[in-house]
Amino acid sequence: MHSPVIGNGPRGGHLLAVGSTLTEICAAVSSHSSPTPLAARASQALRGRISIPGDKSISHRALIFGLLSVGETQITRLLEGDDVLRTAAAVKALGATVEHTGEGAWTVRGVGIGGLVQPAEVLDFGNAGTGSRLMMGVVGSHPITTTIDGDASLRKRPMRRILDPLEMMGATVVAEEPGGRCPITLRGAAEMIPITYQTPVPSAQIKSAVLLAGLNAPGTTTVIEQEASRDHTERMLRHFGAEVVVEPHGTHGRRVSLTGQPELHAAPVAVPADPSSAAFPLVAALVVPGSEVVLEGVMANPLRTGLVTTLLEMGADITLRDRRADGGEEVADLDVRFSALKGVDVPAERAPSMIDEYPILAVAAAFASGETRMRGLAELRVKESDRLAAVADGLAAAGIKARIEGDDLIVEGTGGTGAGVRGGGTAATHLDHRIAMAFLVLGLGAKEGMAIDDAGMIATSFPSFIPLMRRLGADLG
Ligand SMILES: O=C(O)C1=C[C@@H](OP(=O)(O)O)[C@@H](O)[C@H](O)C1
Ligand SMILES: C=C(OP(=O)(O)O)C(=O)O
Structure with missing residues (x-):
């Protein structure tokens, strides 16, 4: 009998037989030698309930x-x-x-x-x-x-x-x-x-x-x-x-x-659902007009909920329902509706509780009215890419004014002016899954959509991102 020893089953195609060597296992994990560009187009309202993969x-x-x-x-x-x-x-x-x-x-x-x-x-x-x-x-x-x-x-x-x-x-x-x-x-x-x-x-x-x-x-x-x-x-x-x-x-x-x-x-x-992955459909629902989405069983550990705190301050329509214990953590269903967001000042001490969420918060800020200042982001320079630079460059490609002052990122929102996010550019992802997903989400709410140079790295943290987003109605392709 051959039972898989390492693998993620039919979806990801990482199945390996008993006795596979480490080299075989690593070779089976996606290799990203040739980039796969992907575009997000301005979408119809996103609707539905989805479960996010494990943290x-x-x-x-x-x-x-x-x-x-x-x-x-x-x-x-x-x-x-x-x-x-x-x-x-x-x-x-x-x-x-x-x-x-x-x-x-x-x-x-x-x-x-x-x-x-x-x-x-x-x-x-x-x-x-x-x-x-x-x-x-x-x-x-x-x-x-x-x-x-x-x-x-x-x-x-x-x-x-x-x-x-x-x-x-x-x-x-x-x-x-x-x-x-x-x-x-x-x-x-x-x-x-x-x-x-x-x-x-x-x-x-x-x-x-x-x-x-x-x-x-x-x-x-x-x-x-x-x-x-x-x-x-x-x-x-x-x-x-x-x-x-x-x-x-x-x-x-x-x-x-x-x-x-x-x-x-x-x-x-x-393993409870990953709030850092949930962040992408969450912000997508906030910025695509008419959206109404439920994200099921998302981990609500207080050391991971900085993004939700910030979005609520921005005026987001998010309701945490049915808070319950699951796998030793508190989880909740998140009901999210399209919202008119406003810019805020995000204190540096909040950074550890939302450290991976700044790229997608910057996208939310682009749709908000007024300026959002995110303070104390030095650590973003040493993630999968220099996320401060990658976010600022991607926003510029989408026609958004953003600047870096010391360790702060400042985004000038386009909401409330009637202008809205133009989009239409291509974001360079620099082998960074969060940059890739953030700019696809931007494209769903932007007038001219948005492209990314490589969607391959999304598989590092959220392999089902594209099918799940499509199930909600996102126009990705
Ligand atoms: O401990 C962890 O699981 C993580 C800690 C954070 O990194 P730092 O410890 O470098 O802040 C975070 O960015 C990373 O995605 C996951
Ligand atoms: C920073 C991240 O992960 P890691 O440090 O594990 O590469 C991330 O997932 O955003």
Whole structure:
């Protein structure tokens, strides 16, 4: 019998047979050698109810915690996007048994903390900052030598922010490209040193890498952050049996302490719908006249809801219905209607709770009346692309006035003037899924539509984006 070991089933065509090598698995994940341009045309009203795929952050973590646990972790509604499939492949290469048992359903038989095997090949994380950085914390705390690499976008992203604390804990960076870039070869110490570490920027990836390394260090590892970032790692540590203490730190920060070397036990994970993916149909419904859309079961973790808070301030007609617990998180159905938006000032301290949502917020701002100022966006320069520049350039191509002042992005809205968004240009996506989806949404509400140079990267986080948007009535093609 041949059952798939890694794959996302009939939709994505990533099915692989038992015993596939890491190279075969990575080859099966979409390769983006030739760009696929796509256009969005001014659409009729968007209507309908849709379910958004599983959260990317939680999906990566579910696989990683499965690897570090003893027993069989059953995951449901896993996001089967390219980024997460890379993490699945890495988890397999490090010794776990990973089985794909149905759409979104995966089983991981872990090796436990300390039980990782040295991978035979380079761990290729493709486009994924989260997968690569969290896994550096895992492999860099074990006495194995591992090389981590990725695509042209990942190779530009700064990794010293992860390597610095790992070196303090006893890891050795055997090789790195200038500025701490991938490919990076790491070796953990036989006995790691627990540390207290204050993150230099608010980043759940840094916090998580240090905590994951702290799992294999005796004693208490503490991470202090000035601004609270998403807390999925802390929640999952507890869910799998680790002892974690979270205390407030300063006005907006947190202090997270983990007791090292617990035995983690396999635990079921039901992945809630990704609010960062929901952001695209949400804003599309707000800017396409006459739209009425329901987004089902979207995660409403308060460290992820900055976009909804901001859109409500802008006058958006969004109702959160049937708030309920699901998979250890609060979720709600979002009823969204076309709205006349107004420009707002978005404070810097809100950034961690909506860090991936600025490209689509900038699109909403283009349709609003008046100016929107988004403050404190330095971190956007080191995402899959320089998102500050990519957003400003894309808006200019659509005929919108936008400028960057220091770390702030200012967008001059066209609503209320009768002018509306012209569109008609082509946005350069720079291997960045969120830039791609944001400008397609802009095109749905713009007079002349909008094109993007490459839709291929959308598969990293939201492989069903195009069919789901079409189901709502979006004119994409
Ligand atoms: O921990 C995570 O899952 C993520 C953290 C954020 O990155 P930073 O930690 O770099 O802010 C976010 O941008 C990314 O998409 C997912
Ligand atoms: C920044 C993102 O992801 P990552 O850092 O995992 O590449 C994102 O999904 O917008």
